[in-house]
Structure formats: C-alpha cells, structure tokens
Amino acid sequence: ALERYASIRETACVTACGSRIHLNMNAGLMADLPSLESSGAEGVGLFRTELQFLVRNQMPKRTELAALYARVLDAAHGKRVNFRTLDIGSDKVLPYMKPNDEPNPALGWRAIRVGLDRPGVMRMQLQALLRAAQGRPLTVMFPFIAQLDEFYAARAEMDKTIARERRLGHPVPEKIEIGAMLETPSLAYAPRRFFEEVDFLSIGGNDLKQFFYAADRENERVRRRYDTLNCCFLTFVEEIVTRCAQTDTPLSFCGEDAGRPIEALCLAAIGLRTLSMRPASIGPVKHLMMRVDLADLKAVIDAARDEGAQSARPAVIEYLRGLD
Numbered sequence: 001a002l003e004r005y006a007s008i009r010e011t012a013c014v015t016a017c018g019s020r021i022h023l024n025m026n027a028g029l030m031a032d033l034p035s036l037e038s039s040g041a042e043g044v045g046l047f048r049t050e051l052q053f054l055v056r057n058q059m060p061k062r063t064e065l066a067a068l069y070a071r072v073l074d075a076a077h078g079k080r081v082n083f084r085t086l087d088i089g090s091d092k093v094l095p096y097m098k099p100n101d102e103p104n105p106a107l108g109w110r111a112i113r114v115g116l117d118r119p120g121v122m123r124m125q126l127q128a129l130l131r132a133a134q135g136r137p138l139t140v141m142f143p144f145i146a147q148l149d150e151f152y153a154a155r156a157e158m159d160k161t162i163a164r165e166r167r168l169g170h171p172v173p174e175k176i177e178i179g180a181m182l183e184t185p186s187l188a189y190a191p192r193r194f195f196e197e198v199d200f201l202s203i204g205g206n207d208l209k210q211f212f213y214a215a216d217r218e219n220e221r222v223r224r225r226y227d228t229l230n231c232c233f234l235t236f237v238e239e240i241v242t243r244c245a246q247t248d249t250p251l252s253f254c255g256e257d258a259g260r261p262i263e264a265l266c267l268a269a270i271g272l273r274t275l276s277m278r279p280a281s282i283g284p285v286k287h288l289m290m291r292v293d294l295a296d297l298k299a300v301i302d303a304a305r306d307e308g309a310q311s312a313r314p315a316v317i318e319y320l321r322g323l324d
C-alpha cells in the first residue's frame with residue numbers, strides 16, 4: 001500500500017468525476033515539515049502553534065518564535081502555511097500560566113478568548129510571524145471565533161501590529177491573508193458580511209463536532225457515540241459550504257475527520273474542496289478520492305437523508321463496496 005501511495009504522491013488529487021480536491025497537511029513542529037515533501041501535501045492547512053508554548057516552563061521569546069516560524073516558511077519552499085494563533089485553554093494548559101479552575105474548560109476561557117483578553121501574548125506572536133515572513137506572503141488564522149466582534153478585534157490586532165512594524169522600519173509581507181476557524185456552530189450563522197470580509201474559513205471539525213453534539217471530544221464514553229456521517233452533521237456542514245459559496249469565501253476542513261478516507265470522501269461529496277490532515281493520511285485519502293464520482297456519492301448521501309437514516313455511513317459503505 002505504501003508503494004501505491006508513493007506512486008501517486010506527485011499526482012494532483014482529482015476525483016473520478018473531475019473535481020480537483022486540495023489535500024494539505026496539519027503540522028505543529030519543525031520536525032513535521034519534511035512530510036510536506038514526502039506526503040505530497042500541497043501546503044500546511046493548519047500549523048498549530050501551541051507546542052512551542054507547551055513544551056517550555058516559561059513563555060517563549062519573540063525572537064525564538066520568529067526564528068522558528070521563519071524556518072517553517074523556509075522549509076515550505078513557497079507552499080502555503082496557515083499559522084493558527086495560540087489555541088490554549090481547555091485541553092491545552094500552559095505550565096507557566098495559573099490554571100484557572102473552570103468547571104467546563106472546553107466551554108471556558110480558551111483560544112481567542114484568552115488572546116483578546118491578554119493581548120500581549122497575541123501581539124508578540126503576530127509580530128514574530130510578521131518578522132518571520134520577511135516580506136513573504138503570510139497566512140494567519142484565529143482559533144475558536146464564535147462571533148463577529150472576536151474576529152474584528154483579532155484582525156485589528158494584526159492591523160496594529162503591521163502598522164507598528166512599518167513604523168519600526170521592518171518589512172511587512174506583500175500579501176497577508178487573515179482567516180478564522182469555524183469551530184462553534186454559531187459562526188455558521190454569522191451575518192453575510194463576515195463571510196465577505198474573512199479571507200478564508202477553516203472548519204475545525206474536532207471542536208465543531210464536539211459542540212454540535214454537546215459531546216466532549218476527550219470523553220471516551222461519549223466521543224464515539226455520534227457519527228461524523230450522521231445526516232444532521234453532514235447537513236450542517238453542507239450549509240456552511242453553501243454559505244461560503246454564496247460569498248466566494250475559500251473554505252477548508254482541518255479536523256481529524258479530514259484524514260479518515262470515508263469521512264474525507266463524504267466531505268468532498270457535500271462540497272468541500274480543501275482538506276487538511278495528518279501527513280500519513282494524504283496517500284490513503286487521495287487513493288480513494290481518485291476512484292470516486294462525487295455526484296454519485298452525493299446522491300447516496302441524499303437518498304440516506306431522504307429515507308430518514310440517522311447516519312449515511314451504511315449506505316456510503318455499501319456504495320464503496322460496489323466499486324471493487
């Protein structure tokens with residue numbers, strides 16, 4: 001199987017019906033970057049920046065972060081890297097920050113909420129990213145945006161940081177794209193102007209699913225209970241695809257489900273065109289994707305929905321068996 005995947009590494013992922021699907025990889029360490037080449041990923045759809053903060057016993061310095069981000073961009077050789085700003089709280093607790101005893105940390109003070117309430121850390125990180133880019137294009141996304149003002153406030157921090165860098169005489173990127181992660185159901189219903197103004201959206205399926213089903217992603221008792229291919233969830237994700245299409249907003253999906261071949265196929269069938277996953281998943285996802293006609297698969301999903309099935313999975317599996 002590994003050889004089979006190696007043989008399609010340089011092949012663009014095009015489905016049997018001719019749809020071009022972009023396959024990116026998730027990363028979080030410098031050590032992940034060689035996988036960009038070996039997996040055939042088109043870019044880094046999600047660079048999680050928490051690890052550099054989690055592995056130390058004190059806050060990393062701006063110069064250290066800038067050096068690391070610059071090495072990441074160097075190693076990407078011009079491929080796009082979506083840097084996600086610090087996403088701490090909930091399951092990711094910084095050793096040097098006073099833990100705050102929250103009864104529901106997943107619903108608590110986390111990610112962009114911390115970033116906006118303690119803007120010093122976010123400003124430092126944005127400055128490190130701008131310095132690392134050295135004038136090269138830069139892509140940044142903010143985690144866990146639940147309502148409009150959080151995105152606007154985060155973007156204003158970026159604007160202020162850019163202005164400051166200019167004043168200091170540092171080169172700023174020729175092109176900056178600012179996106180948001182869609183991880184709370186609320187953001188799917190943001191006003192149209194949000195979809196028009198955001199440069200791109202990335203569905204954080206791990207969190208989105210957790211909040212859609214009110215089922216803790218860390219809790220073994222409940223986390224497997226609700227299927228990603230449950231018709232309710234597929235309908236919801238399809239609604240996000242439709243809203244993005246209305247405003248030409250680039251959309252990707254970067255939760256773990258993007259790396260599960262059957263889930264990836266169904267996401268593509270309901271309209272996703274960019275998926276970001278673990279590097280090891282790119283081969284298997286691409287291999288299966290290239291054999292499937294998305295219109296046929298979409299018809300299978302629609303029929304399951306029309307029949308009132310709880311999940312599209314049995315019908316999808318039956319359809320895939322028929323391909324052999």
Ligand code: PEP
Pocket residue numbers: 046048087183203204205206207208254255256
């Ligand atoms: C997600 O929530 O799907 C996601 C990609 O972010 P993380 O897993 O880091 O929360």
Ligand code: MG
Pocket residue numbers: 183204206207
């Ligand atoms: Mg998340």
